[in-house]
Amino acid sequence: MNPTNTTELLASYERDGVVRIRQFLSADEIAAVRAELDRYIRDDLSTLPVDARTLEKDEKTVRNLWRLEKYNSFFRQLGERADIQSLVAPLVHGEPLLAGVETFNKPARIGSGVPYHQDNAYFCQTPPDMLTVWIAIDEVTEANGPVFFVKGSHQDGMQPTKPSGVRGNSIGMAEPSAVPVNEQFCGLLAPGDATIHQCETIHHSAPNTTDHSRLGLLLVYRGSHTQTDPKLKAAYTAAVTATPPA
């Protein structure tokens, strides 16, 4: 991993709720991730439970892979890498536990959008010491559906939610952020770059109408001290029951 100034990283993360790290994974590591994802989708996915994925509207193309830490040892080992866990430990204010490995594939032309949300509506953890490392496998451009983050929004805590009816993103915010998109942090990334966002940072992304795929691999961590908040969990359970599996 590219060496990082931990003090600066932590200060930006605490202030903004989102940070960008260039060359988080090397070109060789990205090639290995891509090869394993291709193999997994081709050889394994059809044999696994339906909670392993969400498909796009064409009912064929993968929108998301879920629970890769459970179903695939390559991705579990990546998520458990000591150098990555040491980097995120101060950000989760404790001992990091790998909570999930997943993808947002945003395939060319049909990749669907992601409504405004806060991840803690899904994770339901208190205190909100949980985060996502979003690693670009493809280049992320302004045109192919980058993730936009509302800087500092994590500091205002959880906002009212509503079921979204979107498969793969079942719970969204009752109202979108009032911050105009052109004032939000746009996660433009080269392959191997990453963003890290706190679980209460408001974010969203547009559909991909270009001819270029925008594949992201997500590593999700929480501090070992966090606990499930029953009120958040009840709202999530209602939304995900309406639109499974996530």
Ligand SMILES: O=C(O)CCC(=O)C(=O)O
């Ligand atoms: O990749 C995207 O478009 C959305 C990602 C997202 O919602 C997340 O990282 O929580």
